[in-house]
Amino acid sequence: MAYVRSVPRAWRERQNKYRLIGGTCKDCGKTFYPYRGICPVCGSSNVEAKKLPETGTIETFSVVRTPPTEFTGQAPYVVALVRLDDGTLVPAQITDVEPEEVQVGMRVEAVFRRYREQGEKGIIEYGIKFRPVVNLESK
Numbered sequence: 001m002a003y004v005r006s007v008p009r010a011w012r013e014r015q016n017k018y019r020l021i022g023g024t025c026k027d028c029g030k031t032f033y034p035y036r037g038i039c040p041v042c043g044s045s046n047v048e049a050k051k052l053p054e055t056g057t058i059e060t061f062s063v064v065r066t067p068p069t070e071f072t073g074q075a076p077y078v079v080a081l082v083r084l085d086d087g088t089l090v091p092a093q094i095t096d097v098e099p100e101e102v103q104v105g106m107r108v109e110a111v112f113r114r115y116r117e118q119g120e121k122g123i124i125e126y127g128i129k130f131r132p133v134v135n136l137e138s139k
């Protein structure tokens with residue numbers, strides 16, 4: 001969760017991990033996810049954390065059938081590039097749906113899930129995933 005650690009302290013204390021936090025570069029204007037202190041586009045450190053919209057559309061995706069070992073047991077699963085409603089591209093796993101039901105253009109919303117647990121200290125990592133928006137009125 002390096003991106004959480006690198007968020008400025010005062011700001012970090014107000015947010016919790018169940019939000020979609022990206023960064024905006026004040027020099028080139030690009031917004032990106034996850035948050036990091038250096039703009040991945042122009043290299044500027046003039047970056048501000050930004051709450052991103054939690055809904056978007058699947059732009060591309062692929063089905064992972066042979067995952068890295070720590071994700072064994074979850075396969076097959078879908079990883080996608082999600083175009084958020086503000087235009088930011090977010091790489092994320094798609095959840096709560098069968099891989100064969102995922103389509104380009106599908107509307108999705110962010111959910112936060114525990115995605116792996118690590119040995120000795122029992123470090124649990126949380127990560128963002130997206131699930132299909134089935135019915136806006138049922139939310």
Ligand SMILES: [Zn+2]
Nearest residue numbers: 025028039042
């Ligand atoms: Zn930049």
